[in-house]
Amino acid sequence: MPELPEVETVKRGLAPVLEGRRIVQAEALRPDLRFPLPNRLGQRLTGRVVSHVKRRAKFLLIGLDDGATLISHLGMSGRFRIFKKAPPALEKHDHVIFRTDQGAEVRYNDPRRFGFMDIADAGALINHPMLNSIGPEPLSDNFDAKVLAQALKDRQAPIKTALLDQSVIAGLGNIYVSEVLFRAGISPKRKAASVIGLRASKLYNAIVDVLNQAISAGGSSISDHRQPSGELGYFQHSFGVYGREGEACPGCNCNISKTGGVRRIQQSGRSTFYCTKQQR
DNA sequence: CGGCAAACCTGCGAGC
DNA sequence: TGCTCGCAGGTTTGCC
Structure with a gap:
């Protein structure tokens, strides 16, 4: 699904639900997408407050209050859905779930599992192998x-x-x-x-x-x-x-x-x- | 390093 | 109805 405009749309949808909110529960429902998910993903996110949601290229960057960043790529078929209250039963290919202190549930669903997630510790984002060779952002001021x-x-x-x-x-x-x-x-x-x-x-x-x-x-x-x-x-x-x-x-x-x-x-x-x- | 094919995985529509 | 084929928004890997 996702190129820059789709990822930007997802970012704009997630930001108001996540920014400033504490993740009270996070859970991976399978060990891997395209690559293995980070070890203990749920534990590492649970209790954190989201400081910001950004986009770089086709990556979503979810900043946490301990300085780490959750990096998410949607691959071909990845989707985030938000349920502000009373989330429905899990659907096929729901792989990762977050719940916030306001009771919203955010789910990552990805039938083909070409997407991936990783966590970069504080300071490690710039050198992350998935991000360190990406070219200029076409909508930024330093692109012409x-x-x-x-x-x-x-x-x-x-x-x-x-x-x-x-x-x-x-x-x-x-x-x-x-x-x-x-x-x-x-x-x-x-x-x-x-x-x-x-x-x-x-x-x-x-x-x-x-x-x-x-x-x-x-x-x-x-x-x-x-x-x-x-x-x-x-x-x-x-x-x-x-x-x-x-x-x-x-x-x-x-x-x-x-x-x-x-x-x-x-x-x-x-x-x-x-x-x-x-x-x- | 540049360039290309294959690989990863599931689902859907077309055609038989 | 059911099978097979081709196609799908991305990226990495391995091979010239």
Whole structure:
């Protein structure tokens, strides 16, 4: 489910329920997700007060009053749900549960278990192996077209592949890369290093616009993503190309017959959607 | 180091 | 109805 906008949506849902609250009970219902869960996860969290909930790339960072940080990644199918009162019976694939001193219950559910959680002790967050090589946050002040072009300049791989690389830019995934390249008018096959000058600034603008719009929409709900409240995101209705193979391109309206329309190709094992006429 | 395929795991829809 | 196949929002690992 989750790319930057979805994780940001989850963060915004969790923050008001967790920040400043004491975790009165925490429990892991199985020993592992993608990797083993931290030893005694429940005991380490129980009694702690949550100081903040943040996001870095696609990671949720839940800060605790002892200086440690719970790091959570949702993988492909991870979900947090909040029940402010009277939580229903456990569902299939509920793996981790927290209860707060206000009686709210937060559950992590993840059918595919590609997600993971870890705890970084005070001071160890910056050097955490999952976080220490992540590139700039696209919505931060220190990211702009120049930084972007610089990050791309030695890459021979297609721009699609480079933008998926979290060390180049943080938080983009398969959906938003297709959408961003479509809006920027850049072919996904173009060599990353050739995205310079005007193209780089168009790409930068497309990244910022698409991410901000998707966050405003509560993310994209294709099959799994829910806001922690249970509500669906609705940015999927604004997709230009993702999942629209064979449809007329909404940008140039070229039709499907022979040359036009939205195409789907495979790039490093993953689907890319684009318009051959409009993206160069 | 760069780049790609495979691996991790479950669920769903399409097609037979 | 039921089986098989292909596909899915991510990341790591191992192999050129």
